[in-house]
Ligand SMILES: Nc1nc2c(ncn2[C@@H]2O[C@H](COP(=O)(O)OP(=O)(O)OP(=O)(O)O)[C@@H](O)[C@H]2O)c(=O)[nH]1
């Protein structure tokens with residue numbers, strides 16, 4: 001599983017539920033249209049790596065996790081296990097993990113899945129990246145559909161254990177974007193911040 005990974009020493013991975021716009025985001029970020037996007041969740045089943053000849057860097061769009069209509073529970077669990085293994089295995093190469101969420105629905109989904117002994121996928125993935133010591137940016141996508149912007153973003157911070165107001169996390173952790181329209185500057189800014197922190201200013205050109 002996931003054996004098509006090019007050998008690169010620096011990588012940014014995109015993770016998130018199915019249909020949140022990961023592939024759209026990759027397409028906009030790289031200016032490349034090879035990524036399949038679609039209305040139907042579960043479009044991406046294998047990682048999509050975007051690398052450059054002669055460069056040590058790549059972006060990787062990992063498959064979506066969580067509910068996908070028409071995909072069996074067992075298959076969904078297998079995809080999630082593969083994602084977790086992939087990240088663990090390549091943690092030393094992963095400079096930044098980008099958790100992509102749908103700004104309109106993420107808080108409701110988190111609240112719906114928070115139980116006595118269950119933790120929602122998005123929150124779990126955020127903590128998982130943190131535990132591995134991978135700097136994490138939450139790309140809050142589809143902000144074009146959100147009216148109560150500040151309230152939504154503050155609620156999301158609260159659910160992720162980040163002390164509100166959300167503005168405190170701007171620039172490194174919380175990045176509201178509209179991938180569909182190429183409005184990605186907050187995410188690019190956060191990526192530049194983390195590249196710089198990792199002493200990889202040579203990579204800034206990929207997020208200009
Ligand atoms: N309103 C709105 N829709 C968006 C935005 N970005 C992506 N979409 C739409 O969301 C749907 C899913 O986009 P994808 O990029 O395929 O999502 P994905 O996360 O790669 O999905 P999987 O491959 O199933 O994991 C598409 O219909 C996109 O056009 C956005 O910023 N705003």
Ligand SMILES: [Mg+2]
Pocket residue numbers: 022023024036037043044061064
């Ligand atoms: Mg996709």
